[in-house]
Amino acid sequence: MPIGRVVATERRPNTPHEFHFWTALDAPVGIGTIVRVEGPPTGEGRLATIYGVVVEGFSYTDLQTPLHDVIGADGDPAAATRAPTDRTEIRLYTAHALRHVPDEPLQPVPMGTVHLATEDDIAVALRMDGYLRAGQHTGIPIGVYRSGTMQAPIYLDADFLLGPEAAHLNISGVSGLATKTSAVEWLLSSIFAHFPAQKGSVAAVCFNVKGPDLCFLDQLSEKLDDADRALYEAAGVPAEPFQHVEYFAPWTARGHALATLRSNAALSHNVHPLSWGLREVLQYAEVLLNKDDVDAKADALIDFIRERVVNQEFSDPILPRAHTVRSFSDLEQWFRDVLRGMESRNAETWRTHHVATIRKVRNRLTNISTRCRGLVTDDGTSNDLPFGSFKDRAVYVIDVASSEEDAQDLIFARVVSQLREQLERRTLGVDHVVVFVDELNKYAPSDGPDTYVRQMLLDIAERGRYLGLVLFAAQQFRSQVHRRVVGNCGTALFGRMDMDELATPGYATLAPATRIKLSTLDKGQLMVRHPHFAQPVFVRFPRPAVLGGREGVERFPAEPEPSLEVAVTRTLRALDPSVTLEWVKQAIVAAPEDDVLRARNRTLQARPEDVKAYFRAQFRSRVQAESVGARPASLPLAGAGGDDPYGF
Amino acid sequence: MGPTYPPSGGAASVRDALRAVRQAGAAEAASEPPLELRLVAPEPPRLQRAEPLEGDAVRVRRVPGDPVVGIAAFLDGIQESRVIAHWPGGIPLVHGTVAAAVRLRRSRTLVAWRSDSVRVERALFVPRAAVGEAAWDALGAECDVRDTLARGEEGPWHPQEFTARALSAVQRRRESAETVCAELWCAEGDGPLFVDGGIAAVGAAAHSTRAIGVVKSHRTLYVDGDALPVVLALAAGERTTAFTVTSPRRAPVASWYLRLREPAAHDALWGLVRVEAALDGATAERADLVSRWLLAERAPVSLPDPRWGAMAYGVRLTEEYLRAVTR
Structure with missing residues (x-):
């Protein structure tokens, strides 16, 4: 009719x-x-x-x-x-x-x-018939289109969502309406359920940038109602939380606990520390050093340190002894000896590097461990994502919500770089990785300085699809994100939008009524743009089957940061259940706190057979590391001497 | 020229008629306004005494009770005539379209009553004796043609006489279409039919209690000099007592004046209608009830039609419908 x-x-x-x-x-x-x-x-x-x-x-x-x-x-x-x-x-x-x-x-x-x-008409209208054919099905349900009593699942083409034809997804919407994060959680569930076997394996790396948003992806939500379950059924996606989730978070500044709201003991089994030593950080020093800091001379010195000094024995006539730099403490000691050697020889340059450049690089590098305290260790111990053994359909959440901006940038840059390198070498463990980043306007703003992180996001957006590195990014205001980043996203989702945002030129192609509808969308509604769809379409999606952040912290309240003894006990007990608080108290008695934390970190990194023995051994060997803060405030300038403080 | 349905069809569309006149060798006319707008030959205003039916003189009577919805359907007709060509000798060939329809009110919306209650007719109106048999046959071979002259009538004719005759012929066809519709309703319809115009000339409808005629124009006022002030002074919601309208070629009907709206800044006849109803059963109570029905039709107003003061919205909708189906 x-x-x-x-x-x-x-x-x-x-x-x-x-x-x-x-x-x-x-x-x-x-x-x-x-x-x-x-x-x-x-x-x-x-x-x-x-x-x-x-x-x-x-x-x-x-x-x-x-x-x-x-x-x-x-x-x-x-x-x-x-x-x-x-x-x-x-x-x-x-x-x-x-x-x-x-x-x-x-x-x-x-x-x-x-x-x-009709449902068949929808498939033809949206050109879904091209990728929903039996045997060549690459459809990923994004939601359900409803008209009256008819409802039809809407599919995205995996070749255009996760590459190689096109890739990346961008989602915009005002905050607080459970749209952006919920939609990504739902879509990841859908991808995991429908990603075609012939396209290989897929995993997700999610950066939790605010609160407890992504902290409970392995817990079932209690808010699902019949309507949600009907949507899951219509889309053929199981209404259940993610089966394999691993959490990573830096230590707190004190180092007793991990800086995450997923700190409830009942959920600690899959929460791991994320900490890096000098070697890992130096690879990405550019992230923390802006262009004003790192001129060509400083860059040359950093390269020299990276290539010739770190993780190898280094000798030089001006040095009183051979150095093997493995940690920030070692590096500080090395800088101190180099500067003393130059001073003693009254030299202004060493190996073509001017003393002022050496001092500047020393200052910038050695304070990284302070700026990124909790993430960067002085002693070189490292706990990292399982690069090389990523699992199919696994979600790796990196909780950076409590980290400083510098640390967030460093984490993002290093993780994404590692993903890219390993995907290029096909050694990551999976064929495709979805990287979810919220608050994209913060990391890839349309204006402001050209940062390393923004360049990296541009690189993923423009070249990631060939590698299987896919960016799922969300932000409140799409207009404030670098246009090349959003422009390269093959698929765009829009939740309820702010009218001011809709008044920006990027939305001029939408009809006025469509813009008004966008500004009044209900929870669970999205407008979808996809390369196969000649026009945007509106769909509904169910509540995520995973526990939301707010519900999660109510059900699994975050625990306060424990005392040193309790913190060490908890960490070691995860490796050896026989470890008790009393044993830990005896083992660390009279040891400085830094030494205790260093011993804990090394034990955690080594995961030895005999945890207790290994942990005790750390105190016997007494790692001779000095804290960065212990270095002298300044060294005499070359040429300065006698009583004249100005060197005359 | 037979009735056609669906309405968008037609036995002689303008395109058909133009093709016919071209083939017959007539000169195509420049586009001009319809004859209905050009040839206005109104009858002179006049007063005509009518026989009182309710009492012995025309008096004012306030319609008792609130307006009440009683009208079930609306009947209206339209016509449009255009000179599309000229035959040698200055003889105009006129294309005429007439339409009439009954629109049933259902759930406060007007809908088609039944398929044969919509009449659309199109034809070429030609003075047969003037153009000659050969031309008549040639035109008739291509489209429906109607003779505008009486059989045996001979010239000479004033050139404008042809257009006046054509206009009259079209008007007769429109009245005929309206009559068919009205009689159909009176025979098979259910409830009162609001007829736009009088019912005295609408065949059997003049005798049916299902037909209510509403006349908006008042070139002839059916009152004598004494009663005239009574009619002109009617206030909104007041009517005159009923009287009988008779005419040599029309059926006698009961009639009364009803003021729908206060004339305010308009002339004294603004907002005034003359109602016609069958004489059978034409009591004061019946006149009051019919008046209440008509007062209920004051809303919504028929603006922007200039006749909105006296025009029911249902009539306006029927007119709009007929315009839509004839274009």
Whole structure:
């Protein structure tokens, strides 16, 4: 049964891409409804079928001015409703064409009958028929399209979501409406359930940048209702939390616990420290050093240290002894000896590096362990993501919500670089990795300085699809994100949007009614842009099956940072259940706190057979590391001497 | 010229008629406004005494009770005539379209009553004796043609006489279409039919209690000099007592004046209608009830139609419908 009829006037003609139709007043048509137009036979005798999505709606009567209605009702609004005849009213809709069948010749939409699209029509209209064929199914459900009682799953093409044809996903929406994070959680579940076997394995690395948002991905939500379960069933996605989730977080500044809201003892089994030593950090020193800091001379010195000094024995005539630099403490000691050696020889340069450059690099490098305290260890111990043994359908969450901005940048840069390198070498353990980053406008802003992190995001956006490195990014204001980053995202999702944001030029291609609808979307509704879809479509998605951040911290309250003894006990007990608090107290008695933490970290990194023995051994060997803060405030300048503080 | 349905069809569309006149050798006319707008030959205003039916003189009577919805359907007709060509000798060939329809009110919306309650007719109106048999046959071969002259009538004719005759012929076809619709309703319809115009000339409808005629124009006022002030002074919601309207070629009907709206800054006839109903059963109570029905039709107003003071919205909708289906 037709629900409308295409109309066109000289003032408002139809084009191949836009058409108008009217419906009965009670027709179930609205903004976002997908319709099918059946036109007259073409010259070849084939029926022309055009699919379109409603983007604008109008309603008006034969009233020429509102004053006429006032006159007719004698100024009494109630009288108007008592009129025996309703004014003739029209529901006129504008639709944008999704697809013409046949597609040639591309002609203006004919004056045909309009029908609500069926589930089969939806597949054709959105060109999903090309990737939902049996044996070549690469569809990933993104949600369900609803029209009246009909609902049809909407699929994204995995080749265009996770590469190699196109890739990346960007999601925008105002905060606090459970859209951005929820949509990504849902989509990851959908990817894990539907990612085609022939395309290999897939894992996700999620950066938790605020609060407890992603801290409970392995816990089942209790908020799912029947409607949600129906959506899961329609999409063929199991309504259950992620099966394999690993959490990583830096230590707190004191180092007793991990800096994450997932600190409840009941959930500690899959929470791991994320800490890096000198070797790991020096590879990404550029992240923490801005261009004003690192000129060509400083860069040369850093390269020299990286290539010739770190993790090898280094000797030089100006040094009193050979150095093997493995930690920030070692590096500080090395700098001190180099500067003393130069001083003793009254030299302004050493190996072409000027003393001022050496001092600057020393200052910038050695304070990294202070700026990134908790993440960067003085002693060189390292706990990292399981690069090389990533598991299929696993989620690796890196909780950086409590970290300083520098540490966040460093974590992001190093993790993503490692992912890229290992994907290039095919040694990561999986074929595709989805990297989810929230608050993208902070990491890849449209304006501001050109940072290392932004360059890295640009690189992923522009080249990641060939490697299987896929960026899922979210932000409140898409207009504030670098246009090359969002421009390279093949798929874009939009939740409820702020009207001010919708007024920016990036949304000018949307019809006014579509923009208004975007500003009033309910929770669980999205507008989807995808390379196969000629026009954006609106879908519904269910609540994530995982425990939300707010629910999670209520059910699993974060625990306060424990004392040193308790912290060590908990860590070691994870390796050896026989470790007790009393034993730890005895083992660390009289040991400085830094030494205890260093011993704990080394034990954690080594994961020895005999945990107790290994832990005790750390105190016997007494790692001779000095804290960065212990170095002298300044050294005499070359040439300065005698009593004259100015060196004259 | 037979009735056609669906309405968008037609036995002689303008395109058909133009093709016919071209093939017959007539000169195509420049596009001009419809004859209905050009040839206004109104009858002179006049007063005509009518026989009182309710009492012995025309008096004012306030319609008792509130307006009440009683009208079930609306009948209206339209016509449009255009000179599309000229035959040698200055003889105009006129294309005429007439339409009439009954629109049923259902759930406060007007809908088609039944398919044969919509009448659309199109034809070429030609003075047969003037153009000659050969031309008549040639035109008739291509489209429906109607003779505008009486059988056996002979010239010479004033050139404007042809257009006046054509206009009259079209008008008769429109009245005929309206009559068919009205009689159909009176025979098979359910409830009162609001007829736009009088019912005295609408065949059997003149005798049916299902037909209510509402006349908006008042070139002839059916009162004598004494009663005239009574009619002109009617206030909104007041009517005159009923009287009988008779005419040599029309059926006698009961009639009364009803003021729908206060004339305010308009002339004294603004907002005034003359109601026609069958004489059978034409009591004071019936006139009051019919008046209440008509007062209920004041809303919504028919603006922007200039006749909105006396025009029911249902009539306006029917007119709009007929315009839509004839274009």
